[in-house]
């Protein structure tokens with residue numbers, strides 16, 4: 001049961017607290033593409049959206065590819081599950097904290113940092 005709980009709550013140490021406290025403990029300062037955003041995409045998305053697995057014809061490998069779906073609104077729409085196919089497909093919605101981090105990066109202009 002313990003092992004199940006760990007894998008369910010994922011890789012982020014704070015995920016348990018987030019579920020109880022919403023995004024109060026979510027640190028969205030210093031969000032970058034290479035460290036923050038790419039990590040979420042690698043953990044939850046590139047199993048289906050990579051150069052090797054082009055589900056929906058989409059790869060989320062590499063900044064230029066990701067930026068296309070930032071610019072057309074489908075990246076944020078799909079993870080917020082509003083107006084686009086809900087992602088990650090067939091799995092639980094991303095944590096509020098992960099969504100907030102991606103939202104912050106996009107509102108910073110989605111820099112390649």
Ligand code: HEC
Pocket residue numbers: 041044045046047048049055056058069074075078079083084085086087088089090094
């Ligand atoms: C299990 C495979 C799978 C996973 C995991 C997955 N996707 Fe998808 N994704 C798909 C498929 C298949 C489509 C094509 C549309 C559909 O079937 O819903 C798609 C479509 C999309 C679209 C286009 C949506 C639209 O309505 O135009 C975006 C953007 C997207 N995915 C982003 C993501 C992101 C971001 C993640 C990770 C949070 C993710 N996907 C995880 C399979 C997946």
